[in-house]
Every structure is written in C-alpha cells, then in structure tokens.
Amino acid sequence: MKIHEFQAKELLRAAGVPVLKGKVVRTPEEAANAFKSLGVPVCAVKAQIHAGGRGKGKVEGSEQRGVELAKSADDASRIAQGLLNKTLVTIQTGPEGQIVRQVFVESGCDIQQELYCAILVDRAAGSPVLIASTAGGMDIEEVAVKTPELILSEPFDPDRGLGAYQARLMASKLGLPTASWRYAVQFFQALCNAFVSLDASLLEINPFVLTGEQTLVALDAKMTFDDNAMFRHKDVLSLRDESEEEPAEIRADAAGLSYVKLNGEIGCLVNGAGLAMSTMDLVKFHGGEPANFLDVGGGANVEQVTEAFQIILSDSNVKAILVNIFGGIMRCTTIANALVEASKTIGFTVPLVVRLEGTEVEEGKKILASSDTSIITADGLTDAAQKVVDSIKA
Amino acid sequence: MSILVDRNTRVICQGITGKVGEFHTRGCLEYGTRMVGGVTPGKGGETIADLPVFNTVAEARDVTGANATMIFVPPPFAADAILEAVAAEIELVIAVTEGIPVLDMARVLPAVENSKSRLIGPNCPGVITPGQCKIGIMPGYIHTPGNVGVMSRSGTLTYEAVWQLTQLGHGQSTCVGLGGDPLVGSSFIDILALFEQDDDTHAILMMGEIGGSAEEEAAAYVKEHVTKPVAAFIAGRTAPPGKRMGHAGAIISGGKGTAEAKLEALRDAGIEIAETPADMGTAMVRAMQRKA
Structure with missing residues (x-):
C-alpha cells in the first residue's frame, strides 16, 4: 500500500524524524493562504500523487513541473492552479499520467x-x-x-x-x-x-x-x-487513498483476487502467480499483448471467477480472454462450472480460450463441451496461447 | 534416496484443527505420508483424521517422534509457529502459510540459521518425494517417481513443470517449493547442494521468477559446484518494472532482478533455458542429452 508524501511526513514527524512545516491544500486560494500562514520567504508547492519523479515530471500540455518554488502567495496560488485537477506525467506514472487532486505547500529551508x-x-x-x-x-x-x-x-x-x-x-x-x-x-x-x-x-x-x-x-x-x-x-x-489506485485493482482486492492492469488486448485468468506471469510471457511469445495479470488463487469459487471475468471485461482494450488453470487444490470441474455459469450471467462478447489441466480435468472438459457456450478449448499451453492470439486476428 | 523427505519421515501439522490444515493433512495421509499428529494450542487431546492433536510442538515431538512439520497457521501467528518448531528442534519445517509480514520473517531467519532445523517456505506448496512422502498442498497424482530434482519459487508453475516431465516419461526424485516471498528459509543454492549430493537425482529443473537475485546466485553456484545437468525457466519476462505480480517477491526495482539479467547468468553457467513455460520439460530433456 502506498500513501502520499504529506501523510508519510506526518508519520515521520511523530516518529521523531525532522520534517518541515507544511499544509495540504485542494484549491489555489488554500495554497495562497497556506503560504501566508507558513510565514517564510520561500515555499515548495508539490503535487501529491502516488508516484515519484514529480520534480522532473510535467503537467500534460504545459511546462508546469510537479514541484516548484513559490516566493509569494500569488506564486503559490498560480502553481497550485497549474497542478490541481491536471494530469501529471512522470517517469513513474507512465505516459497516461496521474491526476493531481491535492497539493502540499511546504516551507523552504537553507x-x-x-x-x-x-x-x-x-x-x-x-x-x-x-x-x-x-x-x-x-x-x-x-x-x-x-x-x-x-x-x-x-x-x-x-x-x-x-x-x-x-x-x-x-x-x-x-x-x-x-x-x-x-x-x-x-x-x-x-x-x-x-x-x-x-x-x-x-x-x-x-x-x-x-x-x-x-x-x-x-x-x-x-x-x-x-x-x-x-x-x-x-x-x-486509514491513510489509503483509493482515488490514486486503479479502480479494477481495488475491486479485485475486495474479491480476494490479485489483479494488475496492463496495456495489451488479451485478458488472462490464471491460478497461481508464477503460472500467471508465465502465461503472460507465453502470450507475448506468440505475438499477443497481455491486458492484465490475474491470479484467482488456489481455491476460487464461482462468485470469484465471475467477478474475475467482469474485472477483465471492464477493460475496454480486451479483445479476447485466455483462461489457464492447473487444477491442484482447485478442481477443474469447479472452474468449468464457474466458466459456464459466468458465460451465462455475463454473456461473453469476446472469444474465450480455456486450457484446463490437473485434478478432475476430464470431467471439467466434458462440462465445457456439453455446455451451450462458445468456449474454445485448448490442449496444453502452446495450443492455448496460439488459439487466443489467432482469435484476435480472425 | 531423494532429498529432505522419504517414506520414513514422520510429519505433524501445525494448525491441524483449521479447515485448510485438516484438509491437507487428509490429502497427505491419502498420498501415503506418515502423518503422526498435529498441533493447535488449546486443542490438545482432540483427534483429527484419526491423529492425536497436541498443545505444543515439543509435546507432539516427544510423543510421536516427529521429525518434520507442515505449518498452516494463519499469517499473524505463523512466525511464532515456525519459532516454536525450531525451538523443538524439528529437523524439517515447511511453512505453507501465505501472507506472513516480511519483517516477521526477518526476525525468524536468524533463529533458524542458528538451529538444527531447515526451513522451507513460507508461501510455498511444500515438498514431495513421489511415491513416498508428500508434505504440502500439491496434487499428488501429477508426480511420478524418478530422477529429476525440481525446485521452484512458484506453486502452480511447479505443477506445470512436473506434469510436463511426467508426460515425457521423466519422474522426479524430489520436488521442492521454495516459496514466493522475499524472505524464505531455503534458497535455490541450499537445495542445489542437496540435489548434487543425492544419488537418485540425475538432473535438476528450476523455475525462478523476476525480482531479487536468487537465480543469479544459483547460476554462480551451478557453475562452480554442480556436475549434473540443469535446466531453468524464469517467469515474468513481460512483467513491467515496479508492479507487484501477486508474489511479493516478483517485482523489478532499480533495474535489478530483470528476467534478462537472470537468463544471461543462467546461460553463462551452462544451464539449459526453457524459452517458454511450455518448454520446461523439453528443456530438461535437452540438458540431459547434452551432458550425456
């Protein structure tokens, strides 16, 4: 979990680490007032986002940096104006940047x-x-x-x-x-x-x-x-700021799923972190781009799998989904039933390629085959990756 | 032979009265593991799966002669459970529990180092010597007795590799899940040393992942000390830096722990690389043919 700079400084101050006086503000007027109340000749006005590289980062479409010095209340107001509710792009935010919702006005020092x-x-x-x-x-x-x-x-x-x-x-x-x-x-x-x-x-x-x-x-x-x-x-x-997080990741977290959004087109649903990373690697090896990392864990139930699909589909970039389950503790029959159930309630609009292996695999495959869904089944990892990549080209 | 566990290993389960602990205790019993008891503080005297439950590990060890334990204790109490097993001088401590705070492990590891115990995990699937002893949560039937030693930082990826080996007709001597956390009790190097000495292990397959430097250290060790054929796969080649991919261990930071750096170190040590996760079994076969 990440927190903002001003929150970290509160924690550090309480722990006896010397930090400077400052105020977090949400409007240019508040920034000007903060400058006045700090009563120092120079203040730093700093964008508060959950990413570093702010000093070199720039607000989209302007030359405004994420951290600038103010020598007057007007300065502070102007800088805050340039930051608040704007998108700041730094080396750590990626090209899409992050919206600045709060600004920290902090005393300068020698x-x-x-x-x-x-x-x-x-x-x-x-x-x-x-x-x-x-x-x-x-x-x-x-x-x-x-x-x-x-x-x-x-x-x-x-x-x-x-x-x-x-x-x-x-x-x-x-x-x-x-x-x-x-x-x-x-x-x-x-x-x-x-x-x-x-x-x-x-x-x-x-x-x-x-x-x-x-x-x-x-x-x-x-x-x-x-x-x-x-x-x-x-x-x-209690310091968690959900507005700084990817909404789909918050949703996954609440459902006990591990999800990381990426920029590709192929949604991935896998059990186990190592296998999930490997599945993404394999998709890429076959010429596709993974849209996400998603680990449903060892004992996911129908509700979790359905939620997992909805999270993947909430990403409008997703053009196909690859399900790769190696049933150990999780039975293939459980995942097969969940797939059929989910496809009924959600109604898949993109191709769904499923590779099952492990505990109760034959029964699981039968459930998929006898279901009234358009699920594409695959044998083995390579076949699965190939099929999901081909499904987008078609 | 095999390493770490065999048909004579006497196993207790810490956290046996929990749902997960009981479920996997039964799974291990069905596989043929010599489960001899369990521990849950305050539930001594009860019976789970026909096994006696004890209040303390020391008591369980004295009564049952246990020399291995598998831990399913919930994360807030798991570090203490490991310390209890170490204090009772249980030889092999396998911590399956996922989600132990990393600083708890930083406190535990020095105690393990200065003890008679070996710790595997936490956040690992466990250890299995096919046909003899399964301690952990892996599906037993995908394994088959044989001569390939398998070790990995990831659970289901290990199953995938074992399954590929089994289908290619190569059984396993012992499979060890090291765990996906940043701080774990045993490293690739610890297990490589055991496999190298084990007569029943003829080749070694390892699955690493991005983050940390354990794979690079393993590569250096192989170059110096391992005579048996080794194959490796690294998961997370496509993972972007700074993103945590489920495993707390799997995060690239400061340009370190990238898949490329790991693969280069492994290749340099003469290790056969599986280019994709579908190629793990065949990479092992290539390594064996090359050394033959």
Missing part, C-alpha cells in the same frame, strides 16, 4: 547539501537495510546503475534497530561534517525505527538535506507498506 537515503528489506542479507548516497536529488536510479559504489548500505536487526555507531559510520562515509553527526544519529535511527514499527516495505527520502545549522531534514518522503502486515496497523490503513 540547503547546504542534498543526499539520498532509503530503507528496505534486503533479501540477500535477510534483514532491513539502510542505504544512502551523496548523490541526492532526482536520479538515484541512474546512480545505482552507473556508480553502485556511491551507494552505501548498513543492514540492521529489526528489533535492535540501527546502532548509533552504524549511523555515525554512515555519516562519516557520506562525508557529513562531524558537527552534524549527532543529528545524523537521531535522523537515521528515527527513520529505521519508523520503518520497523510501521511495517513499511520501502521508506525513501530523496532528498534529505544538510542545513546551514548542520541539522538533517527530510525534504521528501515516499513510503509504501507491507500489505501482509496491515492487519496490525489500522491507523496506517
């Missing part, structure tokens, strides 16, 4: 140096790890690829937290002046504690800055959470 840090779980180390780099600012992905030696890392135990010595080591390697180290210890430790106590999956501060007073401040905050741990964080769950 910046001596910009740096980067993040916390995530490192699979190789089997623990959370703090990474940091002097290459702060916007192009950390490039740094990771071109000069990985500039990225420092310190793994830490989730229960003991980051050691003060580890924070000093990091500060030292980053070349921070010793006068700032006590602030660095507090800064890094508070970040690591926030990561663990909130069950985050990523906490990225790009950039954090060294100020003229030698303190450290988080200028940005990107936070995502471990969905599996949200049962113990109802407060974090």
Whole structure:
C-alpha cells in the first residue's frame, strides 16, 4: 500500500524524524493562504500523487513541473492552479499520467547539501537495510546503475534497530561534517525505527538535506507498506487513498483476487502467480499483448471467477480472454462450472480460450463441451496461447 | 534416496484443527505420508483424521517422534509457529502459510540459521518425494517417481513443470517449493547442494521468477559446484518494472532482478533455458542429452 508524501511526513514527524512545516491544500486560494500562514520567504508547492519523479515530471500540455518554488502567495496560488485537477506525467506514472487532486505547500529551508537515503528489506542479507548516497536529488536510479559504489548500505536487526555507531559510520562515509553527526544519529535511527514499527516495505527520502545549522531534514518522503502486515496497523490503513489506485485493482482486492492492469488486448485468468506471469510471457511469445495479470488463487469459487471475468471485461482494450488453470487444490470441474455459469450471467462478447489441466480435468472438459457456450478449448499451453492470439486476428 | 523427505519421515501439522490444515493433512495421509499428529494450542487431546492433536510442538515431538512439520497457521501467528518448531528442534519445517509480514520473517531467519532445523517456505506448496512422502498442498497424482530434482519459487508453475516431465516419461526424485516471498528459509543454492549430493537425482529443473537475485546466485553456484545437468525457466519476462505480480517477491526495482539479467547468468553457467513455460520439460530433456 502506498500513501502520499504529506501523510508519510506526518508519520515521520511523530516518529521523531525532522520534517518541515507544511499544509495540504485542494484549491489555489488554500495554497495562497497556506503560504501566508507558513510565514517564510520561500515555499515548495508539490503535487501529491502516488508516484515519484514529480520534480522532473510535467503537467500534460504545459511546462508546469510537479514541484516548484513559490516566493509569494500569488506564486503559490498560480502553481497550485497549474497542478490541481491536471494530469501529471512522470517517469513513474507512465505516459497516461496521474491526476493531481491535492497539493502540499511546504516551507523552504537553507540547503547546504542534498543526499539520498532509503530503507528496505534486503533479501540477500535477510534483514532491513539502510542505504544512502551523496548523490541526492532526482536520479538515484541512474546512480545505482552507473556508480553502485556511491551507494552505501548498513543492514540492521529489526528489533535492535540501527546502532548509533552504524549511523555515525554512515555519516562519516557520506562525508557529513562531524558537527552534524549527532543529528545524523537521531535522523537515521528515527527513520529505521519508523520503518520497523510501521511495517513499511520501502521508506525513501530523496532528498534529505544538510542545513546551514548542520541539522538533517527530510525534504521528501515516499513510503509504501507491507500489505501482509496491515492487519496490525489500522491507523496506517486509514491513510489509503483509493482515488490514486486503479479502480479494477481495488475491486479485485475486495474479491480476494490479485489483479494488475496492463496495456495489451488479451485478458488472462490464471491460478497461481508464477503460472500467471508465465502465461503472460507465453502470450507475448506468440505475438499477443497481455491486458492484465490475474491470479484467482488456489481455491476460487464461482462468485470469484465471475467477478474475475467482469474485472477483465471492464477493460475496454480486451479483445479476447485466455483462461489457464492447473487444477491442484482447485478442481477443474469447479472452474468449468464457474466458466459456464459466468458465460451465462455475463454473456461473453469476446472469444474465450480455456486450457484446463490437473485434478478432475476430464470431467471439467466434458462440462465445457456439453455446455451451450462458445468456449474454445485448448490442449496444453502452446495450443492455448496460439488459439487466443489467432482469435484476435480472425 | 531423494532429498529432505522419504517414506520414513514422520510429519505433524501445525494448525491441524483449521479447515485448510485438516484438509491437507487428509490429502497427505491419502498420498501415503506418515502423518503422526498435529498441533493447535488449546486443542490438545482432540483427534483429527484419526491423529492425536497436541498443545505444543515439543509435546507432539516427544510423543510421536516427529521429525518434520507442515505449518498452516494463519499469517499473524505463523512466525511464532515456525519459532516454536525450531525451538523443538524439528529437523524439517515447511511453512505453507501465505501472507506472513516480511519483517516477521526477518526476525525468524536468524533463529533458524542458528538451529538444527531447515526451513522451507513460507508461501510455498511444500515438498514431495513421489511415491513416498508428500508434505504440502500439491496434487499428488501429477508426480511420478524418478530422477529429476525440481525446485521452484512458484506453486502452480511447479505443477506445470512436473506434469510436463511426467508426460515425457521423466519422474522426479524430489520436488521442492521454495516459496514466493522475499524472505524464505531455503534458497535455490541450499537445495542445489542437496540435489548434487543425492544419488537418485540425475538432473535438476528450476523455475525462478523476476525480482531479487536468487537465480543469479544459483547460476554462480551451478557453475562452480554442480556436475549434473540443469535446466531453468524464469517467469515474468513481460512483467513491467515496479508492479507487484501477486508474489511479493516478483517485482523489478532499480533495474535489478530483470528476467534478462537472470537468463544471461543462467546461460553463462551452462544451464539449459526453457524459452517458454511450455518448454520446461523439453528443456530438461535437452540438458540431459547434452551432458550425456
């Protein structure tokens, strides 16, 4: 689960991480008022969307950036006007961009140096790890690829937290002046504690800055959470902003399905994440473009399968559907009955290719064959992919 | 031989009184697994599928002599269940549970490392030595006894591969589901080492997926230490970066963990690549012919 920058900063502030004062606003007038009430000479006006790369991103059809500096209330109002209810396209949103519904007006500060840090779980180390780099600012992905030696890392135990010595080591390697180290210890430790106590999956501060007073401040905050741990964080769950999410993905989530929308024409309905990814690969190998990833899970029932079809069909790009089920726990008869049922209630307008294998496969195929539907059956993976790709060409 | 489990493995189920735990305990019994009991705190003394239920793993081990456990405990309590099994020195701990918080696993893994236990999973289908012992949720009948060792990060994709092997007339020595989560107890390398030493395993088929670097590490290990023919498939070649495809593990970030990088490392190690998921069984056959 993702949250907005201003929400992440509230959480971080409560955890003892230094952040600047700011106000989230929804109209240009509110932006002007926010500027006045903050009472500083310069504010940053920042689009709030669930994607990074805002500083370089541009509003569709204009030169307006996703983050700009305002030196007056009028400035703040004008920038907010240029952002609100407009589509912001960044490297992370894809070409379709995302609509800006809220803007964060934040105090400026005296910046001596910009740096980067993040916390995530490192699979190789089997623990959370703090990474940091002097290459702060916007192009950390490039740094990771071109000069990985500039990225420092310190793994830490989730229960003991980051050691003060580890924070000093990091500060030292980053070349921070010793006068700032006590602030660095507090800064890094508070970040690591926030990561663990909130069950985050990523906490990225790009950039954090060294100020003229030698303190450290988080200028940005990107936070995502471990969905599996949200049962113990109802407060974090309440920060979810569904308007930032793909409607079909919200619907799938509610039905216990795992769905990711893509840009192709062939809808896929599969059981198991690995098989679902492989099925998409196979569609592509045969010259088709998958419209989605959809994993119905191990024990889907008729209702879930029907909902899965409706979600796939809600994407108007879909021109054909491929069903690939390897029945293990799920019986092929269950899925066959669900297919027949769904085709009656939904009434498929696009070709439906079905490949069944596994538990009770013969009975399942019989159900499909004797049904009054136009389902195209396939034997094996290759046959299925070929048939669904051909069905679009025809 | 085989690895990890055989007909002498004595298995308990943690979470046996839950619907899923009971269902799969029965499935394992039907396959012929020596299920010897179950554990649910507070339900000791009950009987499920004619098996005794105990309050603690230690008690279950003392009474039944269990040396393996399969865990179906719900996610909020699953990490604790793994720690309990490790504390009771159960040799093989197979965590099927899906959805354990990743930081819970970060807390569990050091305890497993410093113990006598081996952890498989979580979020895995389990382990099966065809014809002898099935611990987990895989459909037993698609397997057949033989000499190909199979290991994978994905459940149904493993079934697909096993089914292809079986249809091509190649049985399996042991099939191991490693689990789809970012932090799991056993890696490809751990299992490769076991397959390499196992006389009954003549070839190895592995299914990886995008995300992380486990496949690259496996490739390096194969190059150095494995003499048997190896074939591999990587799922998620077409998945876009930054999108989570069901498995928490399957996400490409920062240009790392791409299918291309993995395939290159695997090829470089002399591993036969299955270009499509329909080609997994035949890739294994090609690898065996090449080494023969």
